[in-house]
Amino acid sequence: MDMLSILGVIIGFAALIGGNFLEGGSWQSLVNGPAALIVIGGTLGAAILQTPKTNLRRALQIFSWIFRPPRLQFQKGIDTVVSWAIAARKHGLLGLENISESEKDPFSRKGLQLLVDGSEPEVIRHVLETDLLVAEKRDFDAVHFYESMGGYAPTIGIIGAVIGLIHVMKHLTDPAQLGPGIAVAFVATIYGVAFANLLLLPMANKLRQCIREQSHFRELMIEGIIAIANGENPKVIEMKLSGYLH
Structure with a gap:
């Protein structure tokens, strides 16, 4: 958490x-219940209208990252790559076959399978970097759902305030109701601006940070796998990847 x-x-x-x-x-x-309904419902409806189904599904999937971001242990990742390098040096690249079958991370497993198949380092890099860029773009497109909500909320709040003022105008002959009525009308504006700037936009930025960190971790794995493909010494690989810790 x-x-x-x-x-x-x-x-x-x-x-x-x-x-x-x-x-x-x-x-x-x-x-104010009506103001909340207008702002939340209107913002959600507008954001859903502009978001493709796949992006919406992914946006809901990564929502938990706001409070439970992926646990990316860079030191553990380096240690794992070094253990692969040691195994490859002792038993050859085919010695990584059993390791690849038991690897839980799909991205790392794909890299290991490419190593076992004897693919050239350039081919491995191209395949893994393509996967990284596609996954990164998919997640950034999903984050845009929350950014769009943050953009629509203040405007929907103004619409709610105008609706409230329309009702207030009906009571111009009763000055006692004008003050409280206007105050209630502007609650919708507060909801729109507050939800956008205290919740929705910060949520989107937090998710963007999680995606960048995940991409950074995958870059580490790519460099490690390429180093193994080039037959580099495990100690050299460890020193090279240690830069990702800073």
């Missing part, structure tokens, strides 16, 4: 509610 993500959400909304309280308002003044 990423406690910084949880802490960020708590601090952001606590600041919003606390500032309202210090201004003399109450938390009840920020609660």
